[in-house]
Amino acid sequence: MSNLSKILGGSSTTDPRKEGLPLFGLWGQESGGNHNVNFRIFDSGFRNVGSPWGGSTSTTSNYRYGIMGDASHAYSMNDHGTDFNSNHTTESYTSWTNYCKSTYQIDQYPHAFYYSASRNGHCSWQSYHQITSSFEYTVGWTKLNMVLPEGCRPRRMFCNRRYSMREKSGNNSLPSMDFYQYESHLLNTDNDYCVSTGYNEKNKMLVMVHSANEGDNSAKTVHIFKSSKDLNLVDKIKDYFDNLESTEYFTDSWSLDNNKNWCTVVGNNGWVGFGAKNGNTKKYCAFDCNVKGVGVDITGASRRYLDWQDFAGSTTTSYGAANGNQYYTRFNTTWDGTWGMIFSPYYYYGPGINAFAMSLENPRKFISINQTKSDYPNPYTAWGRTGFHGGNAANTDSTSWATYGFSFDPTDSDHTVDTTVYMGSTSGEATMPDNNSHVGGTYTNKTGSCSIANCYTQLTGGFHSTCYPVLIGLNWWGKYESADASFGGK
């Protein structure tokens, strides 16, 4: 009956956007890439799911160009450099070979700042000659943070600035496909610069933060919309606003070094988390954005859960939007959409991670996530059903590739109980536990901080001698139920 229902277009059909569990690419090479370059695609069980390369070459013909079809050059032959073994410590986005390993490369959207990579193992670099006018450099921070159903990453990209929402096709300069001026729907126009927007597809709630400027102004008006139309299904953005069921707002004063850092995370229960990098630290607070009635609870204090929480882990010199638009605070979600995190590097422009992880069912449940690596980093990507991994590009000579992996409990959404985080390890019996205890821990809501443990995999880095692999985000993880052998259902 269920099969018949699917054939006839019944309600049990799988969301066409739904992907299999997250995949990632791993680029490894000897220093010059002259005689060994290796790019493999792995699933969340660390099994190779990519396609083999064709072609052959000799030591006098660069493997990178011979096998990859010259895909990893940029504008001229060596724009990207020739050595992906390079370290990433304090270098900014203009240091092409280093910044590939920045935490800032990957967020919830299926594109990256520096490259485009397919699940079949084809990776091509962007032209760095256009980077200063690129999407992520210019308006990436205006993207909506999306809370979506299980297995879905954003497939439509809406950007919100001033009083205008636009739909874009990706990280390019092609024109907006649609735009809508929504100020006629606002109940308060004290502040006219939109600095952050979040959308939850389950409750069709759109929440946006407006300030008096895109710099450090503290005045805030938070607009809360609920519509009968799903923003991700409308033909025109206007349709969402034409079908509003409620419109509310509240005002408050939130200080920050740069408003482009703000992230808005709309929970399934109507509570909304607002957080951002601020100097070397980060701040977060949850507000009740459920319908109260027009003119009711129009101050932040009347809707706030406790007080603002500063990042509780270790901090050091690190850079965000105050140092350049492209370093805005990122948002990502787990594959199943039950947990999210707003994050930025621990160190300068890329290494390590300072994050708030929050339940997307109930954003009042949150903890700090910390990893203090200050060199040889990698970006973080969604991993498995309810986790993330990445952050480690250490030399794999004489050892296997390691990654900082951690996972949450998808049913853990009660903010009055500690948060469980599952982690791996690097030493002793904890590496492969033969008992019922997990290696992670439980962390106190709000003030707790989880320092992520390094986890060994059984993967080589890609070359038998010196090799510092690069973790690459992929545009498409594959069709749900057929792409990832590690998914055992639930």
Add this chain to the structure above:
Amino acid sequence: MAIYYFTNTGEPCTSFEVTGEDLMKKGMAIKATVPDGIESWRLSYDTAAKAVVVYAEGQDEAGALAQRTTDAAAQVVTDKEKLTADLAAGEAE
């Protein structure tokens, strides 16, 4: 001098007392005294020696960053020497 909390593997964990003491109770942190004015990326805890280690000790932040650049350049040389030796060994086999 200041109090700092490290993970059980010796990495910087937190400078916040509420967070650090909570982790201590759960057996997930080590409490130690660290010099004032040192950024956390330079700090680690030697679990065998039970002592705080300061990278580029005696130098200011600018000096530590310069030391790091020097160390990174040396690492590149070491990597290339290792690579050359590994390749030569492979060809000899």
